[in-house]
Amino acid sequence: MSGTPPPAIRAVDLYKSWGDVHALIGVSFEVPTGTVLGLLGPNGAGKTTAVRILTTLLKPDRGTAEVLGLDVTREPMRTRASIGLAGQYAALDENLTARENLRLVGRLTHLPPARILRQADSLLERFALADASDRLVRTFSGGMRRRLDVAAALVHEPPVLFLDEPTTGLDIEGRTELWAFIEELVGAGTTLLLTTQYLEEADRLADRIVVIDHGRVIAEGTASELKAHLGATVIEVAFDDHEHARRAAAELGGVGELTLDGKAVRVNVVDGAPAMLETVRILDAEHLEPRTMALREPTLDDVFLELTGHAAEADREEVSP
Amino acid sequence: MSAPAATLAPPSPTVTRLARPHVVGDALTIAWRNLLNIRRNPQLLVFATIQPVIFVLMFRYVFGGAIHVTGVSYVDYLMPGIFVQTVVFGSLTTGVGLAEDLQKGLVDRFRSLPMARSAVLVGRTLADLVRNVFVVILMCVVGLAVGWRPGGSLPEIVAGVGLVLGFAYSLSWLFAIVGLSARDSETAQAASFPILAPLVFASSAFVPISSMPGWLQVFANHQPVSAIVNAVRALTLGGAAASQVFAALAWIVGIVAICAPIAVSRYRRAV
Ligand SMILES: Nc1ncnc2c1ncn2[C@@H]1O[C@H](COP(=O)(O)OP(=O)(O)O)[C@@H](O)[C@H]1O
Ligand SMILES: [Mg+2]
Numbered sequence: 242m243s244g245t246p247p248p249a250i251r252a253v254d255l256y257k258s259w260g261d262v263h264a265l266i267g268v269s270f271e272v273p274t275g276t277v278l279g280l281l282g283p284n285g286a287g288k289t290t291a292v293r294i295l296t297t298l299l300k301p302d303r304g305t306a307e308v309l310g311l312d313v314t315r316e317p318m319r320t321r322a323s324i325g326l327a328g329q330y331a332a333l334d335e336n337l338t339a340r341e342n343l344r345l346v347g348r349l350t351h352l353p354p355a356r357i358l359r360q361a362d363s364l365l366e367r368f369a370l371a372d373a374s375d376r377l378v379r380t381f382s383g384g385m386r387r388r389l390d391v392a393a394a395l396v397h398e399p400p401v402l403f404l405d406e407p408t409t410g411l412d413i414e415g416r417t418e419l420w421a422f423i424e425e426l427v428g429a430g431t432t433l434l435l436t437t438q439y440l441e442e443a444d445r446l447a448d449r450i451v452v453i454d455h456g457r458v459i460a461e462g463t464a465s466e467l468k469a470h471l472g473a474t475v476i477e478v479a480f481d482d483h484e485h486a487r488r489a490a491a492e493l494g495g496v497g498e499l500t501l502d503g504k505a506v507r508v509n510v511v512d513g514a515p516a517m518l519e520t521v522r523i524l525d526a527e528h529l530e531p532r533t534m535a536l537r538e539p540t541l542d543d544v545f546l547e548l549t550g551h552a553a554e555a556d557r558e559e560v561s562p
Numbered sequence: 563m564s565a566p567a568a569t570l571a572p573p574s575p576t577v578t579r580l581a582r583p584h585v586v587g588d589a590l591t592i593a594w595r596n597l598l599n600i601r602r603n604p605q606l607l608v609f610a611t612i613q614p615v616i617f618v619l620m621f622r623y624v625f626g627g628a629i630h631v632t633g634v635s636y637v638d639y640l641m642p643g644i645f646v647q648t649v650v651f652g653s654l655t656t657g658v659g660l661a662e663d664l665q666k667g668l669v670d671r672f673r674s675l676p677m678a679r680s681a682v683l684v685g686r687t688l689a690d691l692v693r694n695v696f697v698v699i700l701m702c703v704v705g706l707a708v709g710w711r712p713g714g715s716l717p718e719i720v721a722g723v724g725l726v727l728g729f730a731y732s733l734s735w736l737f738a739i740v741g742l743s744a745r746d747s748e749t750a751q752a753a754s755f756p757i758l759a760p761l762v763f764a765s766s767a768f769v770p771i772s773s774m775p776g777w778l779q780v781f782a783n784h785q786p787v788s789a790i791v792n793a794v795r796a797l798t799l800g801g802a803a804a805s806q807v808f809a810a811l812a813w814i815v816g817i818v819a820i821c822a823p824i825a826v827s828r829y830r831r832a833v
Contacts, residue, residue: 296674321676332667334595336602341595348591349677351584377602393671 247310249274249401249432250295255304257290264290265301266456272434272449274400277427279447279464280436283545287456288436289329292405295434296326308401322350325394329405331386332393335379339370339389342378343396350397357396364392368422384415388422401432408442420445440540444468452544459548468539474513475539476520478531479505489529496520500546504532507543588678592685593692596659600693610655611697614648615704621768622708629769634799638712641705642722642794643767646787648701649694649730650762654754656690656734657741661750664742669829680826687734694730698723713800722797725807728814729790735821742828761787766795786813 250272257265264287272278280288293299295306297317306313313320333342340361347357365371368388378386387407394402407423408416423446427433437443443450444464452460452467460467476497480486483504490501496519497510510516513536524531600607621629621640631639663669663682672682702723712719737754744750764778765771765787771779782788793810796803 293670298670298673318676321674324674326671326674328667328670330667332671334599334668335666336599337595341598345591345595346671346675349588349672349675349681351587351676 246274247307248272249276249309250278250434251305251307252291252295253305253307255291255294255306256302257287257294257299258302263456265294265304267304268453268456268458269304270451270458270461272432274432275430276448277433277435277446279443279450280434280453281438281440281443281450281544282436282453283438285455286453288453289405290456291453292326292328292403292434292436296324296403297321322397323399323401325397325399325402327387327390327394327402327404327407329409331390333378333386333390336377338375338377339365339381340374342389342393346393346396352397360396360398364395367425368392369418382415384411384418387411387415387419391419391422395426399431402426402434404433404435406436406438409438416442440464440467440544441538452548454545454548460544467544473539474510474516475537475543476508476510476513476517477505477533477535477537478508478520478524479533480529481532485529485531488527489524489531492523492527492529493520496523502546507546509539509543509547585678585680585684588681589684589688592672592681593688594685596686596689597692599659600689606655607693607696610652610693611648611700613651614644614697614701617647618644618701618704618708625768631770635709635711637705637709638799639795640768641701641710641712642726642798643765643791644705645698645701645723645726645794646729646791647762647767648697649726650733650758650787652694652697653690653730653733654737654740654751654758656686657737657739657744657750657754658747659686659690660738660741661744662747665746673830679830683735683738683822683825683829687731687738690734691727691731694727698726712798714798715800718797718800718803721807722794725790725794725797725810725814729786729810732814732817732821735818735825738825739821739828742825761785766791786817789813 248271252271253269255265255268268287268291270278280291282288290299294301295308295313297313297320300314308320309323311320334345337345343361343364344357347360352360365374368391370385370389370392373381373385378389381389391404391407394404404423408419411419420442423433423435427446435443435446447464449463450461450467451458478489480489481504486501486504486506490499490506493499493506493508496516497508500507508516508520517536618640621644622637626636626640629636669682714722740753740757741750744753764774764782765785766782767787771782771788774782789806789809790813793803793806796806
């Protein structure tokens with residue numbers, strides 16, 4: 242191959258179905274070397290299926306998947322030598338210590354023994370697990386497991402890394418901590434494909450975002466492009482009944498781009514504070530008393546409402562107040 | 563603790579050469595991992611042996627008085643059956659363990675690594691074989707303590723134990739298929755029992771087949787547990803054993819030859 246180097250990861254028109262469950266319906270995207278792609282979508286969108294195909298665990302029904310210019314279905318062994326995978330659930334041996342888990346991966350990737358030990362120590366240090374190196378994983382907290390799982394994907398220093406929902410199930414603290422480790426990694430030049438249900442996460446870690454829903458790519462761009470499309474801030478006003486919500490929606494059209502969702506009205510605005518003031522004035526003048534009123538960052542739900550007209554069927558814990 | 567993979571050369575650049583030399587090293591690495599698991603969960607080993615010890619005591623002292631086998635003492639007749647029964651029931655842990663690895667996503671990690679495809683299965687069956695060596699030694703001690711007095715020579719007895727272990731190894735491959743086809747470890751366990759129970763109880767393990775109804779005799783005479791028990795019994799009692807040993811070996815080789823390729827291909831496709 243000559244000319245420009247191939248992208249580190251390339252998915253071309255991937256299809257995958259189980260019976261009449263269509264997990265992927267023609268998904269394509271590229272991840273240039275050294276960049277981070279956030280694959281953003283709700284539960285069941287097809288994120289894991291795409292990752293499993295790209296990491297040689299699953300054969301697509303149609304389409305091609307390439308990593309570093311290699312067709313992953315034709316050359317699975319060579320692909321595996323250059324990828325690291327941390328799946329959606331931490332894949333660790335509970336009855337091994339943290340260090341033994343890393344050594345296990347090191348041996349199975351055929352590193353020289355001295356390098357395995359060095360790598361294990363430096364990863365344990367980097368992921369703040371040095372104190373727990375010789376503890377059995379079954380005694381680990383969720384956050385520790387996640388960090389060790391990501392560390393295990395890095396033992397053989399793969400140039401291309403896949404992280405499938407790395408922070409799902411973690412508390413805020415664990416999430417922020419893991420983000421810092423991932424940012425450090427990316428700074429070192431690793432190409433990363435990250436899947437997530439959180440716009441905030443994709444925003445923080447990814448250079449580009451591909452939004453998928455029901456097996457299709459529905460939007461793609463940088464975080465700021467997606468947000469510009471949405472408005473930088475969301476004002477959410479909830480009422481006790483549909484009637485009040487409808488009346489408010491009729492009045493608030495001038496404030497920003499507006500969606501009516503049941504008893505709630507959402508307004509996407511560019512400048513939050515003045516828009517909030519204006520909203521309050523209008524509601525007050527119309528004697529419309531909301532139950533709750535909030536100013537917040539756009540979430541995956543907002544992206545979805547905007548793009549598809551239906552709410553994301555994602556975990557709602559982050560979304561509802 | 564030694565590092566089995568450590569003695570191997572670093573991976574060479576091409577695909578075929580990359581995969582080949584690691585078949586043994588990768589299997590030993592996985593065996594190391596599984597043996598560590600057994601060592602970290604000694605209670606599993608204890609439970610695996612308590613049940614057969616209870617069987618020895620029960621058959622020896624409770625049913626033993628009622629079961630008469632012409633020509634030999636019942637405990638000498640019984641012990642080969644107990645050996646085989648123990649490892650047969652033990653072999654389902656191969657499948658249960660694999661189902662657990664699948665369920666926990668460990669198999670996904672292994673399949674994403676540039677390791678030999680057979681290694682996860684070969685490594686686990688080897689680790690289970692090592693475990694069985696311990697279990698069988700313990701059973702020998704218990705047997706000797708309750709009056710088992712094998713009449714065969716030491717080489718014959720060792721050959722008998724070897725057949726028991728070989729049979730256990732072959733069944734590990736059968737239950738690997740069950741484990742890889744099950745959704746979770748509980749299902750693997752539940753699916754294994756209906757395969758095991760008739761094989762073990764409708765066999766020559768505990769009572770002479772001639773004491774069974776005719777239709778059952780047909781099954782009991784033509785199934786692997788009886789074949790292995792007969793061979794081990796002939797070896798440990800002393801006397802002519804060649805034809806039984808040959809039949810037992812044929813079963814062992816046959817089961818591995820059929821089940822291992824199926825298990826490996828299941829592993830490759832497992833989701
Ligand atoms: N092995 C499978 N068998 C049948 N259906 C599956 C299988 N794996 C995934 N699916 C289905 O495919 C769809 C996409 O799943 P997945 O890729 O896991 O989504 P995500 O990771 O975005 O939550 C879902 O409807 C899921 O139920
Ligand atoms: Mg998923």
